[in-house]
Amino acid sequence: MSRSTAVVDEEHWRRLRGVFHASPTNADGRTEIEIAGGRATLTLDADESLFHAGGAVHGAHIFKLLDDAAFFAASSVVRDFFVLTVGFQTNFMRPAGAGGLRAEGRLVRASRRVLWAESKVFSPAGALVATGSGTFLPSEIALDPSMGYREIP
Secondary structure: OOOOOOOOOHHHHHHHHHHHHHOHHHOOOOEEEEEEOOEEEEEEEEOHHHEOOOOOEOHHHHHHHHHHHHHHHHHOOOOOEEEEEEEEEEEEOOOOOOEEEEEEEEEEEEOOOOEEEEEEEEOOOOOEEEEEEEEEEEEEEEOOHHHOOOOOO
16 A cells, blocks of 8 residues: 555554545444444444335435445555545345344455455345455545544534
8 A cells, every 4th residue: 555554453444434534425323333442333224215116225215225334444544645445346145124134244365455345234134245346446535534434422
């Protein structure tokens, strides 16, 4: 990582939680996140307001869980700069109904500049709903309190 420092830093992970919660797309408060060294876990309290006409959680919400889990797993090792998703592959296995969906992301590999991460979403019963894999790059955007990069209670 040419413009960043690989870290194992709990303060950094707490600050990344601040970035997650400061994002307007997460303002509804439905999703919680935990971040630690190359891993991220999200839980979404899904209800019928997230369903498509077929009666299951819309794939856009599943994709967001997959991307966020992989993104924050990758971001957990980049202390200085905001990470960007360059590409993301999604595979849907089965529909998801209401309840607590869980996404797990993990950093698979990091080179000097590129990070690769994978993620999975599970139903409340533990069934695999979807998988994803992404490529991420540190940007030139410095992590800053104005983007929420601060510890939250």
